[in-house]
Amino acid sequence: MTGVEVSLRGLHRRYGSVVALDGLDLTLAPGELVALLGPSGCGKTTTLRLLAGLEDADGGQVTVAGADITHVPSNKRGMGMVFQAYSLFPHMTVRDNVAFGLKLRRAARAERDRRAMEMLELVGLTEQAGRYAHQLSGGQQQRVALARALAISPKVLLLDEPLSALDAKVRAQLRDEIRRIQLEVGTTTLFVTHDQEEALAIADRVGVMRDGRIEQLGTPTDIYSRPATSFVAEFVGLTNRLHGTVAAGSVNVRGCVLPLADPATPDGQATVLVRPEAVTVVPSGPLTGTVIAVTFLGASSRITVDLGDTTVLAQLPTSEATALPAGSAVALTIRPDPVLVA
Amino acid sequence: MTGLHARRRRRVNAFRYVVFTVFGLFFLLPLLAMIRFSLEGSTGGSWSLSSWGQIASYAGPPPLLSGVEITLELAVITCLVVLALLVPTVIWVRLRVRWMTRLVEALCLLPLTIPAIVLVVGLAPIYRVIRQQFSLSALQLFWVYAVLALPYAYRALAAGLEGVDVKTLSEAARSLGAGWFTVIWRVIVPNMRQGVLNAMLLTGALVLGEFTIAYLLLYTNLQVTLFYVSRGTPNAGVLFSTSSAALLFAFVLLLILSYVGRARGRQSERSKVSK
Ligand SMILES: Nc1ncnc2c1ncn2[C@@H]1O[C@H](COP(=O)(O)OP(=O)(O)OP(=O)(O)O)[C@@H](O)[C@H]1O
């Protein structure tokens, strides 16, 4: 089963006076996994629910494989969906849950069971086929939900923060597994999350949403290293806001001359967005200050440095950070990556 | 510290026993007295089964068995009607029109606030008018009984729905291709089995014990038949034996029903564990 093209055009949706979607446009290429990323309340879930037909659009159009399905009810759309909340039918075994969609399609019993076991094998849960939801862990339940959604060979797979109820380790594991399965079955997939790491790790393209629209749509690399707006830049990575002076296509931040991502930036004072990874520790450099906090993130660490009038975050390997306890004096420089002006 | 706890627990336990005993006596004494009276012989303080014998030998009209039959049929019909009416309603209210919860609840509780006699005064002319055109069997009482059962059945069903994530389950089922009928009867209802069972028990109990309306609308159900039995004899003991019989009849039926429901529940629990 290969994926189909999905396109959302000019979607509008309001709840009373709240505008949840404000003319959202998004096209998913066949077989592509697009992650919708954005702060709480920006309309990610609403987008997904409109695509699934669980909610009606006030305006706009939804097409799947070229066919307009804007007014098709959700049970006729043939989309697989995995919810944030656990959604397995409690009175059915795992196998019956997975086979439910096929039963509704009047598949023969043998065929249903074969397909259900095939899907359970895909998510690695054949052992648990006879169990009930309350006998499974959260991660296992979401896997079964994924198997159930895939069992009907959906045209489109919709995932609404399926991992948010799980702990960090299971989350990363299941995230990679979802990606593996998605590539294997080739279904066009929309994945909603508010976790930027998750979005960047799993998606072919990431759509960053803000106030009911897509602010930027691009590959994870694009989004991360060439954010189109300061909103995207700030949302996708913790960012330092530093004052600088723009002149002749580059910007001078405390003695570091950095190229501008957008050369058309007018000359003058500006706030520059700098990633913590671009700030590096050097024996002597243009920026000097005192370490006031060290946060260990595992392989890397983040230090907060007081520069006198402001603070700056720097991210460096943990081995280097251990040599810099709070209170030590440190010199920093900024790597000359193209930067964005707020 | 633990001593203090233990003492408090003992005090709470003692309080419980007192409450149970007092209420137990409050309920049981009149029942026991009734049964004792039904077993009273012709002289005070003697024992006899003659009052019960008179129920068994009662030949009608109308025959006792037809009363039993009508009441049982009414119980089944009323249960079905109430469930068919209320189950989709409570689910729909939970799912789509949450703001109507209070309104629907108030509507369903209304029959509780109206005395049976007032209901009859309102209903009698309606039944009379219809009966002028058609002959209505006693089974047509289910209309009234369904209304009377609303408050109890509604409460039971609403409570049964409490722990069910109706929204997510129905959306999951919808996205898999289920129509609303399938969503309600094959996805939601199996998860509120206890609520459905309780609603059936309460509705059944109500129908099995109903006398006033049937009598006033000139129908003959079990209770009315038993009333005729006791009225057609000078033996005052029959009044008590018929009352006891009615009570036992309902009690045994409900016991069986709840036992069957519970046993089936346990069975599926067990199969969950063993698999
Ligand atoms: N059923 C509803 N009734 C009223 N307002 C709603 C409803 N659903 C969503 N909204 C509003 O629409 C906006 C978008 O909601 P949506 O659920 O799409 O956000 P989201 O991006 O998924 O957020 P989150 O990350 O918190 O899940 C929010 O302001 C929300 O308050």
Ligand SMILES: [Mg+2]
């Ligand atoms: Mg959401």
